[in-house]
Amino acid sequence: MHDLSIKNKTMNGSRYRSNGSDSKDTIFKVVLLGCPGVGKTALTVRFLTKRFIGEYCPTLESIYKYRTNFDDDEVKMEILDTAGQMEEGWKDGYALWGDCFVFVYSITDKDSFDEIINIKRQVENVRHSTAISGILVGNKSDLLHDRQVPVNHGMELADEIGCKFYEVSAADWTQVSVISDMFQDLFRECRRAKNAREGRQRKASSSVRFKQAIQKVISGKAPARRTLSA
Numbered sequence: 001m002h003d004l005s006i007k008n009k010t011m012n013g014s015r016y017r018s019n020g021s022d023s024k025d026t027i028f029k030v031v032l033l034g035c036p037g038v039g040k041t042a043l044t045v046r047f048l049t050k051r052f053i054g055e056y057c058p059t060l061e062s063i064y065k066y067r068t069n070f071d072d073d074e075v076k077m078e079i080l081d082t083a084g085q086m087e088e089g090w091k092d093g094y095a096l097w098g099d100c101f102v103f104v105y106s107i108t109d110k111d112s113f114d115e116i117i118n119i120k121r122q123v124e125n126v127r128h129s130t131a132i133s134g135i136l137v138g139n140k141s142d143l144l145h146d147r148q149v150p151v152n153h154g155m156e157l158a159d160e161i162g163c164k165f166y167e168v169s170a171a172d173w174t175q176v177s178v179i180s181d182m183f184q185d186l187f188r189e190c191r192r193a194k195n196a197r198e199g200r201q202r203k204a205s206s207s208v209r210f211k212q213a214i215q216k217v218i219s220g221k222a223p224a225r226r227t228l229s230a
């Protein structure tokens with residue numbers, strides 16, 4: 001499996017330091033996936049710092065640790081900005097690490113759009129599940145003159161892969177709140193899925209306990225009931 005040698009980024013503001021004692025339950029792990037140059041870093045930086053920086057070195061792998069408030073809850077986030085250009089097998093580590101996923105394409109790059117279905121499928125294969133919490137993001141919506149992917153194609157793909165859809169521009173400062181809402185929606189979806197999963201596990205284990213108790217009674221191994229004699 002691909003070795004996840006993630007570089008920790010130090011962000012100003014609400015950065016938090018993991019002391020190694022944080023349980024997986026309390027940290028919301030987000031992975032951005034998509035082809036090179038679609039704007040994964042730009043979206044991450046826009047969300048975390050509200051800024052847009054024109055040029056970045058192509059990403060290797062970066063993890064941003066961040067603390068924020070969503071719905072009156074304090075949320076610790078780890079956002080993994082993956083490298084678009086990677087060797088075979090790269091998604092395995094990311095797919096297992098993340099709680100939820102941001103599938104990013106550029107509206108100016110049809111190939112990056114076509115690749116999303118393969119990326120999503122690979123995540124499903126690695127996790128042995130089609131129940132993936134994620135959103136689909138068409139970035140660079142400011143570049144309308146270069147558009148190669150119509151908005152309705154984005155919507156259709158989102159329906160197909162079972163994700164909510166956003167078309168945004170990391171470069172457009174008026175969309176800061178849209179990008180923030182996008183991450184909040186992802187958090188809510190991820191929390192809903194986690195609660196549902198835990199509810200199912202609780203139900204399953206209480207039904208197992210019930211069956212075991214019945215089995216003991218039938219086999220005569222259950223403790224005898226005390227009866228009060230007059």
Ligand SMILES: Nc1nc2c(ncn2[C@@H]2O[C@H](COP(=O)(O)OP(=O)(O)OP(=O)(O)O)[C@@H](O)[C@H]2O)c(=O)[nH]1
Nearest residue numbers: 036037038039040041042054059084140169170171
């Ligand atoms: N016009 C425009 N340019 C953008 C937008 N988002 C990113 N870019 C530009 O697209 C280029 C690639 O952006 P990155 O954020 O580095 O893309 P990436 O997906 O992280 O790329 P890799 O690290 O190579 O995987 C940069 O020149 C950005 O300035 C956007 O919304 N609009």
